[in-house]
Structure formats: C-alpha cells, structure tokens
Amino acid sequence: MRKVAADALKELFDAAKQDGVYLAGVSGYRSESRQTTLYNNYVDRDGVKAADTYSARPGHSEHQTGLTIDVSGTDGKCAAESCFAGTKEAKWLADHAYEYGFIIRYPEGKESITGYKYEPWHIRYVGKDIAEDVTKKDITLEQYFGSAVPVSK
Ligand SMILES: [Zn+2]
CATH class of the missing domain: 1.10.287 (Helix Hairpins)
Structure with missing residues (x-):
C-alpha cells in the first residue's frame, strides 16, 4: 500500500486490538x-x-x-466472503474505520450506486475528513463527489 494508507492502517489495526478485535490484511495492492x-x-x-x-x-x-485493502479477522474466517458481514470484525470496521481515514467502499444497499455488491471487508483510504463525512452521512464515495450515476436500473 501507499505509505499514507499503510500508516493509517497500522493505527486502525492497533486501535482495533485495544478493543479486542484482531484484524489482518488479506489483500492490499x-x-x-x-x-x-x-x-x-x-x-x-x-x-x-x-x-x-x-x-x-x-x-x-x-x-x-494502493489505497485499498481487504481486511478480515486474524483467524482468516470469512476472509473476503459475504459471511464476514455481521462478524464483530465487520462491525468494528463499520463503526471505527472512518476515525483512521478509511471507508467501507461498497456498503450494503448501495449496489446500484457503486456497482458492487456489499463488501464489508473492502476498505479504502480517503483521509479522515472525507471518511468522516461519508460515514456520518451514510453515503458512498460516488455521492460524496457528486457523481452518482446509477449503474443499473
Ligand atoms: Zn477488495
């Protein structure tokens, strides 16, 4: 990953550990x-x-x-699979990723905007300001940049 994202990811992993959530990168660059x-x-x-x-x-x-990584628990269970949704690792990411500059890039229910199915493990570094805005408004990066074009009807 690019250094800015790699540094932020390390912070995120450390913070998760403090909360008893053990995360690992599955697939980065x-x-x-x-x-x-x-x-x-x-x-x-x-x-x-x-x-x-x-x-x-x-x-x-x-x-x-180099700004995106797929994350799972250190046990590798449900790594990059739909059963990752609902795990405590997925919940922690959804609640806290933005604090470290990451967003869940392909959220649930936004498939028609992102063009991708829900991927609770796929996080993208966008910086803390944008991440917080996107997360708190419950929007996608497409909507944030004002270029929301439905990909399917
Ligand atoms: Zn991914």
Missing part, C-alpha cells in the same frame, strides 16, 4: 497483471455477468491504487 489473472479466473468460474458484480476489470480495481 495488486498489480495490473495480478488483477487480470484474478478477473479472468472469476470469469472462467462464474461468467462475465456475475464476475462484474464482485470483481473489478483490470485497470479498474481500487486495489491498483
């Missing part, structure tokens, strides 16, 4: 070729239509920015 491999594997497995709801096409993944 990805190169273009890594994303291409991942996406192609998903397409092979599930088809393009399904893959596009949960995987970015190469060149479009936030993981290529």
Whole structure:
C-alpha cells in the first residue's frame, strides 16, 4: 500500500486490538497483471455477468491504487466472503474505520450506486475528513463527489 494508507492502517489495526478485535490484511495492492489473472479466473468460474458484480476489470480495481485493502479477522474466517458481514470484525470496521481515514467502499444497499455488491471487508483510504463525512452521512464515495450515476436500473 501507499505509505499514507499503510500508516493509517497500522493505527486502525492497533486501535482495533485495544478493543479486542484482531484484524489482518488479506489483500492490499495488486498489480495490473495480478488483477487480470484474478478477473479472468472469476470469469472462467462464474461468467462475465456475475464476475462484474464482485470483481473489478483490470485497470479498474481500487486495489491498483494502493489505497485499498481487504481486511478480515486474524483467524482468516470469512476472509473476503459475504459471511464476514455481521462478524464483530465487520462491525468494528463499520463503526471505527472512518476515525483512521478509511471507508467501507461498497456498503450494503448501495449496489446500484457503486456497482458492487456489499463488501464489508473492502476498505479504502480517503483521509479522515472525507471518511468522516461519508460515514456520518451514510453515503458512498460516488455521492460524496457528486457523481452518482446509477449503474443499473
Ligand atoms: Zn477488495
């Protein structure tokens, strides 16, 4: 990850630990070729239509920015899977990520705005001011930047 995000992530992990929540990074920075491999594997497995709801096409993944990371509990249970929703780790992230400059990038119920299904583990560094605003207003980054264009009807 980029240093600014990596430093903030360390703070976030330390704070979670204080609360008895043990978090670990599952997947951070990805190169273009890594994303291409991942996406192609998903397409092979599930088809393009399904893959596009949960995987970015190469060149479009936030993981290529170095500002995004997928997080799970240190036990690795439900890492980057929908069963992560509702865990105490997911709840802690939803409640506290913004304090360290991160947002839950693809929130529940905002699929038509973000174009992605709910990913409670996928956090994106945007800085503390924006993170707080986005979280407290319960909006997405698209809405924050005023470019909310529904991707599906
Ligand atoms: Zn992710």
